[in-house]
Amino acid sequence: MFYRESGDFKKTYKLDSQTFPIKFDRWRYYFVMLVAFIVVPMFLTDYSANAVMIPFLVWAIAALGLNILVGYCGQLSLGTGGFMAVGAYSTYKLMTSFPGMDMISVIMLSGLVTAVVGAFFGLPSLRIKGFYLAVVTLAAQFFLVWLLNKVPWFYNYSASGQISAPQRELFGIVVTGPHATPVAAYLFCLIFAVGLAWIARNLTRGRMGRSWMAIRDMDIAAEIIGVNPLMAKLSAFAVSSFFIGVSGALLFSVYLGAAEVTEAFSINVSFAVLFMVIIGGLGSIFGSFIGAAFMVLMPVLLKNILVGGLGWPTDLAAHFELIIVGGLILVFLIVEPHGLAQMARVLKEKLRLWPFPH
Amino acid sequence: MKFTKLATVALTTIAVSVPVAADLVFPSLSYRTGPYAAGGTPVADGYADYFTLLNERDGGIQGIKTSVPECETGYNTAKGVECYESTKGLGALVYQPLSTGITYQLIPKAAADDIPLLTTGYGRTSAANGSVFSHAFNFPANYWAGASRIINRIKHENGGDIADRNIALLYHNSGYGKEPIPTLKALAEKEGYNLTLIPVDHPGQEQKSQWLQIRRERPDNIIIYGWGVMNQVALKEAANIRYPMDQMIGIWWSGTENDVLEGMASDGYKAATYHAVGNDFPVFDDINEYVVKRGLTAGDGSNVGTPLYNRGLYAAALAAEAARTAQKMHKTANINSGMMRDGLENLVITEEVMTRLGMAGFGPSFSVSCENHGGPGSVGIQQWDASAREWKMIDGFEAPDMDVILPLINADAEAYAAENNIAPRDC
Numbered sequence: 109m110f111y112r113e114s115g116d117f118k119k120t121y122k123l124d125s126q127t128f129p130i131k132f133d134r135w136r137y138y139f140v141m142l143v144a145f146i147v148v149p150m151f152l153t154d155y156s157a158n159a160v161m162i163p164f165l166v167w168a169i170a171a172l173g174l175n176i177l178v179g180y181c182g183q184l185s186l187g188t189g190g191f192m193a194v195g196a197y198s199t200y201k202l203m204t205s206f207p208g209m210d211m212i213s214v215i216m217l218s219g220l221v222t223a224v225v226g227a228f229f230g231l232p233s234l235r236i237k238g239f240y241l242a243v244v245t246l247a248a249q250f251f252l253v254w255l256l257n258k259v260p261w262f263y264n265y266s267a268s269g270q271i272s273a274p275q276r277e278l279f280g281i282v283v284t285g286p287h288a289t290p291v292a293a294y295l296f297c298l299i300f301a302v303g304l305a306w307i308a309r310n311l312t313r314g315r316m317g318r319s320w321m322a323i324r325d326m327d328i329a330a331e332i333i334g335v336n337p338l339m340a341k342l343s344a345f346a347v348s349s350f351f352i353g354v355s356g357a358l359l360f361s362v363y364l365g366a367a368e369v370t371e372a373f374s375i376n377v378s379f380a381v382l383f384m385v386i387i388g389g390l391g392s393i394f395g396s397f398i399g400a401a402f403m404v405l406m407p408v409l410l411k412n413i414l415v416g417g418l419g420w421p422t423d424l425a426a427h428f429e430l431i432i433v434g435g436l437i438l439v440f441l442i443v444e445p446h447g448l449a450q451m452a453r454v455l456k457e458k459l460r461l462w463p464f465p466h
Numbered sequence: 467m468k469f470t471k472l473a474t475v476a477l478t479t480i481a482v483s484v485p486v487a488a489d490l491v492f493p494s495l496s497y498r499t500g501p502y503a504a505g506g507t508p509v510a511d512g513y514a515d516y517f518t519l520l521n522e523r524d525g526g527i528q529g530i531k532t533s534v535p536e537c538e539t540g541y542n543t544a545k546g547v548e549c550y551e552s553t554k555g556l557g558a559l560v561y562q563p564l565s566t567g568i569t570y571q572l573i574p575k576a577a578a579d580d581i582p583l584l585t586t587g588y589g590r591t592s593a594a595n596g597s598v599f600s601h602a603f604n605f606p607a608n609y610w611a612g613a614s615r616i617i618n619r620i621k622h623e624n625g626g627d628i629a630d631r632n633i634a635l636l637y638h639n640s641g642y643g644k645e646p647i648p649t650l651k652a653l654a655e656k657e658g659y660n661l662t663l664i665p666v667d668h669p670g671q672e673q674k675s676q677w678l679q680i681r682r683e684r685p686d687n688i689i690i691y692g693w694g695v696m697n698q699v700a701l702k703e704a705a706n707i708r709y710p711m712d713q714m715i716g717i718w719w720s721g722t723e724n725d726v727l728e729g730m731a732s733d734g735y736k737a738a739t740y741h742a743v744g745n746d747f748p749v750f751d752d753i754n755e756y757v758v759k760r761g762l763t764a765g766d767g768s769n770v771g772t773p774l775y776n777r778g779l780y781a782a783a784l785a786a787e788a789a790r791t792a793q794k795m796h797k798t799a800n801i802n803s804g805m806m807r808d809g810l811e812n813l814v815i816t817e818e819v820m821t822r823l824g825m826a827g828f829g830p831s832f833s834v835s836c837e838n839h840g841g842p843g844s845v846g847i848q849q850w851d852a853s854a855r856e857w858k859m860i861d862g863f864e865a866p867d868m869d870v871i872l873p874l875i876n877a878d879a880e881a882y883a884a885e886n887n888i889a890p891r892d893c
Contacts, residue, residue: 155551163544257639266878267592268570270570274887286579365574367543368567368570370640371542371640372544408548415537422496422536422537422538423503425538426499
C-alpha cells in the first residue's frame with residue numbers, strides 16, 4: 109500500500125544511485141521538507157520555536173556530528189560539550205570582534221575553528237582505541253571548558269565570564285538577539301540542519317564515508333585494503349567537530365543568547381549527545397534527528413502534560429520526568445538495541461512486503 | 467468549508483482558554499530539584515507564600531488577586547528559557563529567575579518583550595546602571611556591594627588597616643562566583659591587601675585541593691561566594707583544618723541554616739545579608755494565621771523564618787510594593803508589565819512602608835531611580851550563634867564603598883551597551 113515499487117525501473121546509473129532510490133521514500137522526504145520549511149513556520153510561536161523547534165534542530169546537528177565520529181567511524185568521543193563550547197566562544201569572539209560579518213560566515217568559521225581543535229584532539233586516536241580513546245576525549249572536554257573559563261580574553265574580560273550574543277542580521281532580517289522573530293531564528297537553524305544533514309548523507313555515501321566505515325568495522329583490514337587510518341580518523345574528527353561546532357555556535361547565538369561555559373557545555377552535554385546518538389541509532393542520519401527529538405522534546409512534552417495538563421507540583425513533575433525518560437530509554441534499548449532508526453528500518457522493510465509477508 | 471469550521475473551533479478554544487479575569491501574574495522560576503534544590507525550595511516557598519498572604523488577607527493588591535505560576539528550572543539555563551517562554555504569555559509582570567545564568571539570558575529577551583526583571587541580591591551587577599539596563603533591577607544590594615561591605619567589615623575588625631593582609635576568595639566557578647572578582651581586585655589596590663582567588667567547580671562537592679592550598683597559605687580571611695552543597699563542604703573542610711570560623715565571611719547565598727554544621731563547629735561564622743533574619747516580625751504572624759494555618763503554604767511550611775525563606779518573602783514584598791507603585795502611577799489596578807517596569811523604577815521603600823508591611827527593620831530604606839536600578843547597596847553582617855542555633859545581626863545595614871563600585875558598574879554597563887549596540891537612555 110505504501111511502497112508500490114512495481115514498475116519503478118531505474119534506467120540510468122544516476123537514478124540508481126540517488127539518495128532515496130525508492131519513490132515513496134523520496135516523496136516522503138519532499139513532504140518533510142515542505143512541512144519543515146513552509147508549514148511549521150506558519151504555526152510557530154515564541155514558545156514552540158524557542159522551547160521546542162530550535163533546541164531540537166541545534167541538538168540534531170550536534171548528534172549528526174557525533175554520529176559521524178561514533179556511528180560511522182567507530183571512534184568513541186566524550187568531548188562533545190567541549191567542542192560545542194569552542195564553537196560558541198568562536199562565534200562570540202567573531203561576533204564581537206567583527207560586528208559587520210554576516211552570521212552565515214560567523215557560524216561556518218566557528219565550525220572551522222572547532223574542526224581544527226577537534227582534529228588536534230583526534231590525534232591520540234591514531235594510537236589509542238575504544239574506551240581509552242573515550243578517556244582522552246574526556247580530557248578534551250575538561251581541558252576546553254577549563255581553558256575557556258580561565259582565560260578572560262575568550263569572554264572579553266566580562267566580570268562574570270558570561271558571554272551574550274549581540275543582535276545580528278542576515279539580509280536585513282534579525283536572526284540573533286532578542287528581537288529575532290521565531291520564524292527567522294527557526295529558519296536560520298533549519299537551513300544549517302538540512303544543509304549539514306545533506307552533506308553528512310553524501311559524505312557517508314562517498315569515498316570518505318566508506319573509509320570511515322572500513323575503519324569502524326575493522327581497522328587492520330581497512331589498512332590492508334589501502335585505507336589511510338591517519339586521514340580517515342582525522343577527517344572523521346574534523347568533520348564531526350565541524351558539525352558540533354556549528355551546533356554549539358547556534359546553541360549560543362540563536363537558542364540561548366547567553367552562555368556560561370561550565371553550565372551550558374558541561375560533561376552532561378557530552379553524555380546527552382552520546383545518548384541521542386545511541387538511542388537514535390548509530391550510523392544513521394535519520395537516527396540523529398530522531399534521537400535528538402527524543403531527548404529534547406520528551407522532557408518538554410512530559411512537563412506540559414504533567415504540570416500543564418494534570419496540574420502536578422513542579423518538583424514532583426520534574427522528578428517524574430527523569431523517571432519516565434530514563435524508563436523509556438531502557439525500554440527502547442531493550443526492544444531495539446540498535447536504536448530508533450533500526451525500528452524505522454524494520455518497519456520500512458515490513459511495509460515494503462506488506463500485505464504479503466512471507 | 468470543513469477547514470474553516472475547524473479553524474473557527476480551534477480559535478474559539480484558544481480564546482476561551484485564555485484566562486479572562488486578569489490576575490496580577492508573578493511567575494516564579496523556581497528550582498525545587500537538582501543540586502541546588504536545598505537553596506531554591508525555601509526561596510520559592512517564601513515568594514509564593516507572600517502572594518498567598520496578600521490574596522488571603524487583603525484580597526490581592528488593590529483588590530486584584532495575584533497568581534504565582536511556578537516553573538521548574540533546576541538551575542538550568544536551557545530550562546530557564548523554556549520557563550520564560552511558557553509563562554510570559556500569561557501576562558507576566560516581573561521575572562525573578564533566582565539564577566545568575568538565567569538572568570544573563572533573560573536581560574535582552576525581557577527588554578525586548580517589555581517585561582522587567584528583578585534580581586534581588588544576584589544577577590548581573592552592572593544592571594544597577596538603569597540607563598543601559600532599562601528592564602533589569604537588582605536592588606537593594608548586589609554582589610559588588612556585598613564584596614565591598616565584607617572588606618569593610620574585615621577592615622573594621624582590624625582597626626581600619628588591612629594593608630598586607632592575605633585575603634582569599636573561595637568562589638563557585640561560575641558567573642555568580644566570579645562576579646565579585648573585579649571589585650575585590652579594585653579594593654585590593656585601594657586598601658593594599660593581597661587577594662588569592664580559589665575557584666571551586668560546580669557543584670562544589672570536591673574541595674580537597676582548595677583547602678590544601680588554604681592550609682598551606684593560611685590566608686588571614688576567607689570570603690566565600692558559594693551556593694548549595696559547596697557551602698557545607700567548605701565549612702566542613704574549614705573545621706577539619708581548624709581554620710578560625712570568625713575569619714570567614716560568606717556572601718548571603720553562603721549564609722543560611724543549610725550551610726552551617728551541626729554542633730558548635732561553625733560557631734562564629736559570618737555572612738553578609740541585605741535583609742533581616744529570624745521570624746520576629748509582625749508579617750510572620752499574618753503568614754502563620756492566613757497561610758500556614760489554612761494549609762496554603764507552597765512547601766511544607768517548615769522553612770518559614772529561615773534566611774532563604776525570608777529572602778523569597780522580601781523579594782515578593784518588593785515586587786508587590788512596586789506593583790502598588792505602578793497602580794498609583796498609572797491610576798489603574800490592572801497594570802501590565804510595562805507599567806510594572808515604571809513601578810519598579812519609581813519604587814520608594816521607607817521605614818513607614820516597611821512598618822505598614824509588618825516588616826519594620828527587615829530591609830534597608832532605599833529608593834530606585836531611572837539611572838540607579840540598584841539602590842544604595844546597603845548590606846548588614848550576620849553571625850551564626852551555634853548555641854542558640856540561629857543567625858544574629860551583628861552589624862547593621864551600611865552602604866558599601868560606592869566610589870570604587872560605581873566606576874566598575876558604569877564601565878561594565880558601557881561595555882555591554884557597546885557590544886549590543888544599545889543607546890543608553892537619557893536619565
